Amino acid sequence: xxxxxxxxxxxxxxxxxxxxxxxxxxxxxxxxxxxxxxxxxxxxxxxxxxxxxxxxxxxxxxxxxxxxxxxxxxxxxxxxxxxxxxxxxxxxxxxxxxxxxxxxxxxxxxxxxxxxxxxxxxxxxxxxxxxxxxxxxxxxxxxxxxxxxxxxxxxxxxxxxxxxxxxxxxxxxxxxxxxxxxxxxxxxxxxxxxxxxxxxxxxxxxxxxxxxxxxxxxxxxxxxxxxxxxxxxxxxxxxxxxxxxxxxxxxxxxxxxxxxxxxxxxxxxxxxxxxxxxxxxxxxxxxxxxxxxxxxxxxxxxxxxxxxxxxxxxxxxxxxxxxxxxxxxxxxxxxxxxxxxxxxxxxxxxxxxxxxxxxxxxxxxxxxxxxxxxxxxxxxxxxxxxxxxxxxxxxx
Numbered sequence: 001x002x003x004x005x006x007x008x009x010x011x012x013x014x015x016x017x018x019x020x021x022x023x024x025x026x027x028x029x030x031x032x033x034x035x036x037x038x039x040x041x042x043x044x045x046x047x048x049x050x051x052x053x054x055x056x057x058x059x060x061x062x063x064x065x066x067x068x069x070x071x072x073x074x075x076x077x078x079x080x081x082x083x084x085x086x087x088x089x090x091x092x093x094x095x096x097x098x099x100x101x102x103x104x105x106x107x108x109x110x111x112x113x114x115x116x117x118x119x120x121x122x123x124x125x126x127x128x129x130x131x132x133x134x135x136x137x138x139x140x141x142x143x144x145x146x147x148x149x150x151x152x153x154x155x156x157x158x159x160x161x162x163x164x165x166x167x168x169x170x171x172x173x174x175x176x177x178x179x180x181x182x183x184x185x186x187x188x189x190x191x192x193x194x195x196x197x198x199x200x201x202x203x204x205x206x207x208x209x210x211x212x213x214x215x216x217x218x219x220x221x222x223x224x225x226x227x228x229x230x231x232x233x234x235x236x237x238x239x240x241x242x243x244x245x246x247x248x249x250x251x252x253x254x255x256x257x258x259x260x261x262x263x264x265x266x267x268x269x270x271x272x273x274x275x276x277x278x279x280x281x282x283x284x285x286x287x288x289x290x291x292x293x294x295x296x297x298x299x300x301x302x303x304x305x306x307x308x309x310x311x312x313x314x315x316x317x318x319x320x321x322x323x324x325x326x327x328x329x330x331x332x333x334x335x336x337x338x339x340x341x342x343x344x345x346x347x348x349x350x351x352x353x354x355x356x357x358x359x360x361x362x363x364x365x366x367x368x369x370x371x372x373x374x375x376x377x378x379x380x381x382x383x384x385x386x387x388x389x390x391x392x393x394x395x396x
Contacts, residue, residue: 002352006344007036009071009080009104011064011095012087014040014050018183019109020086023136026336027084033344037080039064042091064095068102080104081347082132088186089193089200093118096133100125105132105347107340111204111376112369114194119366119373120396126366132350132358133366134343137208139265140364141335142283143300143321148213148267148276150318151288156309157271163250165210167202168264172236172256175229188234196376197234199225202265203254203379204372208364209267210250211371218242218250222387223379228257240379243389284329301326339363370396 008027013020027033037059040050044062051060061067064083071080082105085095093113096106100122112119112135126133139145151157176184186192187201194200211217220243225235236257242250255261266279275289288296288309296309301322306312321338324330342362349356358365374393382390 002348003032004077005032005034006081006347007079008033008107009067009083010035010038010040010058011067011083011085012040012091013038014047016182017086019136020084022138022333022336023084023086023340025333026340029333029337030341030344033340035084036078037061037067039067065098068095068098068104071102071104081351082107082343085109090114090191093122096122097125100129100131100133103129103131105343105350106366107134107136107343108369109136110208110364110369111194111200111372112366113373116370116373116377116393119370123366123370123396130350132343132346132356134339134358135364135366135369135372136336136339137205137212137364137368138332138335138339139205139209139280140212141338142280143330143338144278144283144286144298145209145213146318146321147298147300147303148269148278148286149215150314151276151286151310152213152269152271153215154311156273157269157276158273160214160216160244160246160248160269160271162248162270163210163214163216163244164268165206165250165252166264166266167206167254168258168261169202169254169256170259170261172198172229173259175231177232188232188236190233193234194376195234195380196225196238197232198236198254198256199238199240199376199379201254202256203238203240203252204376205265206252206254206267207372207375208368209265210252211368212360212364213267214244214269216248216250217245217371218252218375218392219245220389220391221375221378221382222389223382224387225379225383235383238379240382241387283331283335284326299326300330367395 039061041047048060083099085108099106177188188197222241224239226237238254240252269276278286285299305314346356
């Protein structure tokens with residue numbers, strides 16, 4: 001298998017876009033991936049200007065259509081290995097579909113696209129063509145999230161009864177979109193964001209954290225999607241009571257109007273034997289609560305298997321994952337890097353004609369993206385019925 005760095009093309013990311021910056025740091029972190037091209041803005045002139053002013057040399061294109069089409073005639077060592085889509089939601093579907101059909105793998109920001117119809121088409125095309133496809137659910141990249149997944153899915157907490165998964169922010173507590181702030185403007189516009197504002201933007205992260213750590217699926221929802229800021233078109237407060245596939249219950253909640261909260265994502269999972277708590281604003285550790293015992297706090301890089309709670313046979317690949325010693329904190333950029341690192345491994349296998357297993361254990365997949373859209377659309381139906389229980393659709 002070739003050890004040359006993978007070539008990555010950007011779709012979006014110009015004119016002050018935020019999310020491209022942690023992605024590009026993550027891509028460059030290991031020296032095994034590099035950004036070589038970009039279609040950075042809808043206006044072709046501005047797109048080329050942005051590429052010319054990029055912090056390091058990249059090939060600029062006036063549009064993603066042009067970038068994808070040009071890829072076919074490039075020398076083998078210059079071809080794109082995957083594209084990274086960092087545009088508003090309404091510009092996810094088209095470049096993802098065109099890239100897959102051109103034989104280019106896709107790493108796409110969440111939510112996957114605007115609606116379930118588009119999501120279904122992306123899933124079917126990805127399966128048909130066998131193209132690697134990742135969805136950027138950042139917080140799955142924290143090592144402590146992966147340890148949490150191991151603890152819960154190994155049965156160390158017993159049968160899961162209750163999950164509280166949440167993401168609370170306060171940055172949209174006022175009508176910020178009215179000031180022209182671009183990050184706010186598109187997130188509250190149904191044409192660009194889809195049917196849900198807060199739910200689509202951060203509620204999907206809370207859902208994905210629940211699904212990834214527990215391995216459980218939501219089967220029914222009772223939803224309340226509310227808008228507190230007068231005149232806003234989409235929800236800014238998202239409260240969903242859920243039934244889980246194992247008979248347990250969960251609360252998936254999100255808000256963008258809670259002043260003082262920044263990026264307060266967390267999860268509490270209660271089973272018949274104990275409870276696990278984790279918060280992304282303190283991502284280096286997780287806490288285990290057991291009956292009649294002192295709390296156990298596990299720090300990344302300082303975990304001892306066979307300690308009376310964890311078994312001796314904690315998977316070696318999990319224990320080998322920390323990249324720096326305990327006490328030197330990993331953070332947001334490292335979580336992104338872990339996702340790109342795992343995606344790179346699958347892309348390399350795919351490019352070499354080898355079998356890869358995109359099973360959702362290392363990064364969110366296009367199927368996970370579909371589940372996020374199915375969840376949002378089911379919540380919308382329930383909320384319109386004043387919280388009536390509505391079943392999730394069957395997976396495709």
